[in-house]
Amino acid sequence: MELNVLVVEERDMPVWEKARNYLKRKKIKLFSASTLREAYKILNREPINIVLSDFNLKNINSLNFLNKIKTIRPDVEIIFLSERVPLSKAIEAMKAGAYDFYEFPINMKLLMTVIEKAAEKQTLYIEKMKLEKKFKERVNYGNIIGRSKAMQYVIDIVASVASKNVNILLTGETGTGKEMIANAIHYSSSRSAKPYVKVNCAVFNEGILESELFGHEKGAFTGAAARRQGRFELANGGTIFLDEIADLPLGTQIKLLRILQEKEFERVGGNETIKVDVRVIAATNRDLKKLIDEGRFRDDLYYRLNVVKIELPALRERKEDFPLLASYFINKLNEEKGYKIKGISKEAMQTLLSYQWPGNVRELENALESAMALAKKDFIEASYLPAFLLMSEPEHSDYYRISHNLTLSEVERELIRLTLDKTNGNKTAAARALGIGLRSLHRKIKVIRAVPP
Ligand SMILES: Nc1ncnc2c1ncn2[C@@H]1O[C@H](COP(=O)(O)OP(=O)(O)OP(=O)(O)O)[C@@H](O)[C@H]1O
Ligand SMILES: [Mg+2]
Known part of the structure; x- marks a missing residue:
């Protein structure tokens, strides 16, 4: 592996030149800084593995320098080189986290071995951090159970969008885990320490819902005895979870659209425009596309909510x-x-x-x-x-799907049609399956033919 070493020294001593030449010959990629500012810049920008630094820097105490490097790049190891210093100083540096300390003149072979060992330590450190990060992610998503492809797909999307500031629409049948996923997204996002506010849009009527979401001013309506902050204000900086979004009345949809587009709104009965920064996660078990066709859900709102759609499998x-x-x-x-x-x-x-x-x-x-x-x-x-x-019927037996908004006679008609389908038009078998006589079946079929489907 290629090693990148940053040399920090201000004094241009021949011993440094010698070290540089030696390391270059050993195919080490060298970066040089003669000021601290340069050193920090390089550390932030380049894949530095090791810092090789003079211990007697002019403008900064070496231990402060060490601390600063460890803050910028905790993975980077530092080796100090110096002319003779009291042993106590060297020990202090090692205790503060320096990897090693060498006095001039330098045995170059030894220096090379030390650099390689320090680089190994850095690799281990990076591996450890990766594992910890993975572990943390797993803890976050630990209560989402599912090894199936469908669930792994969901977890992958959650992991990749959680930290991004995009609105998310969660869809799926009841009980598939939409709220659980919303929680996981909030708590693994950078907003996790900020408020997380949940609103179930189905439990309020339009008036109350608007005052819940946007708040109201004193006297905005009878009973509004004092100004009240809405959930969007309370969620500022954090996440709002709008559950059962399909139940949002059309009037409220326009106001929500404005928040999503302009990030601003007014309290009910108020003139003051309030700015908020809120991430919206919405959920529904209904088919929003169908509601759009029926004119019950705004398509512009749908597209704003649906930046990322996560469909929970049944x-x-x-x-x-x-x-x-x-x-x-x-x-x-x-x-x-x-x-x-x-x-x-x-x-x-x-x-x-x-x-x-x-x-x-x-x-x-x-x-x-x-x-x-x-x-x-x-x-x-x-x-x-x-x-x-x-x-319950075994899984592979055939089910009849009969819509729940049919009248009794319509259900009967439907059932007869389906049974005849199943018996391939064999009326005797159908009558037997339905538990009626063949003649009654004939009679009923006649009636069905008289009524268009
Ligand atoms: N993959 C899963 N692993 C573990 N628990 C789950 C999983 N999916 C759902 N649950 C649990 O099932 C219950 C229902 O989940 P949740 O409330 O998130 O469903 P929902 O999709 O919001 O349902 P509804 O549409 O009825 O509101 C919760 O207790 C949740 O923790
Ligand atoms: Mg729910």
């Missing part, structure tokens, strides 16, 4: 994560509730795998908690699982 789409999730929740609940469950039977796992999990991870956690509470042994058996899991 639990049923990442079956390989089940064992990991199950043991994670079992451990967590053992700790929280004092249970002593050791695991889950094969049959129970099979039952978990064949269910569709419309409530996703939240529903899985609840099902396990209920099973753990009912367990009579230290293993979760299938019979302890909630009844709806046991009754």
Whole structure:
């Protein structure tokens, strides 16, 4: 590996010239500084491994110099060279973190060995820092369980956008972990020590929501007895998590758009324009594109929110994560509730795998908690699982999807159509499957034909 050494000396002594020539011959890339300012500049800019410095610098105490270097580049090792100084001084320098200390005249071979050893130490230091950083990241994302490709993809995006100041839109079915991901983004961003404010846009009506978000002035409406700061003001410098964003009324959407574009707003009933610096993370389990088509969501707001979109996969789409999730929740609940469950039977796992999990991870956690509470042994058996899991159809059997806003007679019609599809038009088989006589089926089909689909 190429070594980069910065030589810091102000006195132009022949011994330094000799050292330089020797190191150059050894293919070391040399940088030179004769002032501190130059030295700091080079340290900030160049991939310096080692500083080789005169101990008797004119304008600065060498130990202060050492400290300053360690602040700028904690990985860089410093070797001092000097004419005779009291031993106590040399010891002091070593204690302060110098790598080594040599008196003139210098044995060049020895100096070279010392430089190489110091460079090795630097490599170790950098490796250690990398590991610590990785570990920290893992701690941050440690509660996001998922080894499946789909979840790893999500975690990768989170890791790469968290520190960037971009707005993020989280989508995914209920219980897939949108809020958990929002938390991870805030707490691993540079805003982590700043406020993190959450607003559920679905729980307030338009008037209250606006005053929640933007605050209000005294007397802005009946009941506004005092000025109140809104959540955007409270979140200044930090992150706001706007949950259930699809429920934002159109009027409020315009105001939110202004904050995203201009970073400013007025309190309800106020004239003063307030500037804020807030990162917005929004979440929804609805299809915003569809709401845009229906005129219920502004497309300009959508594009502002959706700088980065993270789609959380449904639990049923990442079956390989089940064992990991199950043991994670079992451990967590053992700790929280004092249970002593050791695991889950094969049959129970099979039952978990064949269910569709419309409530996703939240529903899985609840099902396990209920099973753990009912367990009579230290293993979760299938019979302890909630009844709806046991009754659910095996995964690969066909489901009929029937929309929930149909009337009873429409459902009947739909069901007959679907059953006939399944029996390839065989009416006898369809009638049998539906539990009615062939003649009743014929009658019903006649009615269906009379009504356009
Ligand atoms: N990958 C995961 N690893 C561990 N826990 C998870 C994971 N995904 C979700 N959870 C847990 O599941 C529960 C539901 O997650 P969360 O509240 O983030 O879902 P959501 O997408 O916001 O749901 P909703 O749309 O209903 O608000 C939380 O307790 C969360 O910690
Ligand atoms: Mg949520």
